[in-house]
Amino acid sequence: MAEKIFKDIMCPVCGGTCDDIEIVWDEENRKIEVRNACKMGAAKFNEIVSHHRIMSPLIADKEKAEKREAEWDEALTKAAEILANAKRPLLFMGAETSCEAMTVGLHMGEYLGGIVDSNSTI
Structure with a gap:
C-alpha cells in the first residue's frame, strides 16, 4: 500500500490554530485518515477526497444554460475578465x-x- 504521512498540519477550521494534525494518504484507494483533529477538522480534511468535490474548472455556457469543463488557463482568464468587467x-x-x-x-x-x-x- 502506497501510504504517505503528512505531519504538523495546521487546521483551517475554527481558528483554534491546532497545528499537530496528521494526514495519512492512501494513494491506491484515494482515502485519507485524519489524526489529532476534532470532528469539524476531520470533516474538512475529508472533503479533499469527497465525491462531491469539483476536480476541474467549470465555465457557464449561457447559450446552452449549462456548465462545461475547462482547462485551468481558460477558467482563470474567464474569472479575470468577469472581475475586470x-x-x-x-x-x-x-x-x-x-x-x-x-x-x-x-x-x-x-x-x-x-x-x-x-x-x-x-
Whole structure:
C-alpha cells in the first residue's frame, strides 16, 4: 500500500490554530485518515477526497444554460475578465479561508473597487 504521512498540519477550521494534525494518504484507494483533529477538522480534511468535490474548472455556457469543463488557463482568464468587467464585485471569503488567501482577497477587492465580505455578517 502506497501510504504517505503528512505531519504538523495546521487546521483551517475554527481558528483554534491546532497545528499537530496528521494526514495519512492512501494513494491506491484515494482515502485519507485524519489524526489529532476534532470532528469539524476531520470533516474538512475529508472533503479533499469527497465525491462531491469539483476536480476541474467549470465555465457557464449561457447559450446552452449549462456548465462545461475547462482547462485551468481558460477558467482563470474567464474569472479575470468577469472581475475586470464588474462594476462593484463582491469577494466573499468564508471562515475556512487561510490568512494568506484573505490578504490576497483584500488586496484584490481594494484594487477592483469591490466589496470584501465574510461569513461574520450572516
